[in-house]
Amino acid sequence: MARTKTYAEAIALLNTCQSNAATIEAIRKSGGRMLEWSIPEMHDYLSRIGYVPSDLNQLNVVHITGTKGKGSTSAFTERILREHIKGRIGLYTSPHLCAVRERIRINGEPISEEVFAKHFFEVWERLEANPKTLTEHTPVFPIYFRLLTLLAFHTxxxxGVDATVLEVGIGGLYDSTNIVPKPVVTGVTSLGLDHTAVLGNTIEEIARNKAGIYKPGVPALSVVQEQVSGGEVLRSVAEKVGAPFEVVPTIPETALGLKGAHQRINASLAVALAKGFLKTRGEIHDEVLPDSFKGPLERTRWPGRCQKVEQGDTTWLLDGAHTTESLRSCGEWAWKEAAPNVLIFNCSGGRAAESLLGSLLDAGAGASGVSKEQLGKNFDTVVFCTNVTYTDGHFKGDLTSNAIDPNDLSQLATQNALRDAWLHLNPSFPADRVHALPSIEHAVNIVRDLGKKQVLVAGSLHLVGGVMEVAGLQGALGMD
Incomplete structure (x- = not known):
């Protein structure tokens, strides 16, 4: 059958490159050993689509990694550069919320379906025409994130972008974005223990992996790290690599377009990254916070992160926070912003449900000045649902996920574990108002029947994106 080369067909082919739950678990159990081929394979894929690594230096890359806040830092950085550089500013981030093309942006806007499809098929057909792989175990087509990274580079x-803000997917050292030989400047956001054992079980191992993006002669920046040992590892790696290292100063308080007290740290790194980039173009900014940066920081938008959306009688509080630290920040923001009385929540299987929910409620209680017990009682309805989009068991094409364990999914194991954790944390809460549901559409349908409400959606960016899709909140996706 002849290809139509439509966006829908591109997404369908892209989804065939997703790793399933078993593959992801194998990588975790290997302790990262299966990732050691990542960079050689990415170089091979890049060659097969017609480029050499040095071509990527034309993109003028700001490379950003970290455990917390790298997406927000990327958004702040892009917004500052966009107002200081005439031309096209590329931004590559992950994951997406509603549409895959959100990951690849030009001047703040996701590329169109037509542009995505055009460049996708150029990459796909070049790989198809040159199927010889680096090793016997290297697939002809790269896995999902690697393919999207190649697509972003090609696009x-x-x-002809003038600058590119490039967010690392996972880690740094073995990440598929880490094949740019000489970025303009690199930065590491706040470090913490990732919710995967692949990158290491100590803060020092995490830091060593993240510092893998530092390059000889390229400024290597970092925020002040809460755990001193992590910062020491970053400095040590930078010195060994020959990358000028700097711990960036915290900017004075200023209006930020992204909510949450933690965003000041992210904005501080973004300011330093933008100053470092602009310096290479002869634009010197000596102040800790240049006046010309204040407007862009205030105008920065980053959908699905501490985002409030009004829709009729419903106030949606959307935050893809998915670690104990980020859920604390989410709780502080949500209860200062509103008084949530409905919760929609999900998280990756096998993680500490009670710890995650407890962090959210503790922070909410602190922000609202009531006890955690009272805060729990203030909820009308609590929903734990899967990330499956629709009630018929199907995903929207852009939101398809093969990473969910089908056994977990069929038994709602994660959702029932979350339900049990909620009832343990809130023993007097009516059990019939705590739901474990098989899809996001099921969850949204319950919310629609509740009348006026303030709904907090958290625990997963995939969940937030699915809610935005099903509830018709796509208009809130813009960055301006």
Missing amino acids: FLSL
Whole structure:
């Protein structure tokens, strides 16, 4: 059958490159050993689509990694550069909320379906025409994130961007974005223990992995790290690599477009990254916070992170926070912003449900000045649902996920564990108002029947994106 080369067909082919739950678990159990081929394979894929690594230097890359806040830092950085550089600014981030093309942006806007499909098929057909792989175990087509990274590189090179803000997917050292030989500047956001054992079980191991993006002669920046040992590892790696290292100063308080007290740290790194980039173009900014940066920081938008959306009688409080630290920040923001009385929540299987929910409620109680017990009682309805989009068991194409364990999914194991954790934390809460549901559409349907409400959606960016899709909140996706 002849290809239509539509966006829908591109997404369908892209989804065939997703790793399933078993593969992801194998990588975790390997302790990262299966990732050691990542960079050689990415170089091979890049060659097969017609580029050499040095071509990527044309993109003028700001490379950003970290455990917490790298997406927000990327958004702040892009917004500052966009107001200081005439031309096209590329931004590559992950994950997406409603549409895959959100990951690849030009001047703040996701590329169109037509542009995505055009460049996707150029990459796909070049790989198809040159199927010889690096090793016997290397697939002809790269896995999902690697393919999207190749697509971003190809798109940005084809469109001739003047600067690129490049967010690392996972880690740093073995991440598929880490094949740019000489970025303009690199930065590491706040470090913490990732919710995966692949990158290491100590803060020092995490830091060593993240510092893998530092390059010889390229400024290597970091925020002040809460755990001193992590910061020491970053400095040590930078010195060994020959990368000028700097711990960036915290900017004075200023209006930020992204909510949450933690955003000041992210904005501080973004300011330093933008100053470092602009310096290479002869634009010197000596102040800790230049006046010309204040407007862009205030105008920065980053959908699905501490985002409030009004829709009729419903106030949606959307935050993809998914670690204990980020859920604390989420709780502080949500209860200062409103008084949530409905919760929609999900998290990756096998993680500490009670710890995650407890962090959210503790922070909410602190922000609202009531006890955790009272805060729990203030909820009308609590919903734990899967990330499956629709009630018929199907995903929207862009939101398809093969990473969910089918056994977990069929038994709602994660959702029932979350339900049990909620009832343990809130023993007097009516059990019939705590739901474990098989889809996001099931959850939204319950919310629609409740009348006026303030709904907090948290625990997963995939969940937030699915809620935005099903509830018709796509209009809130813009960054301006």
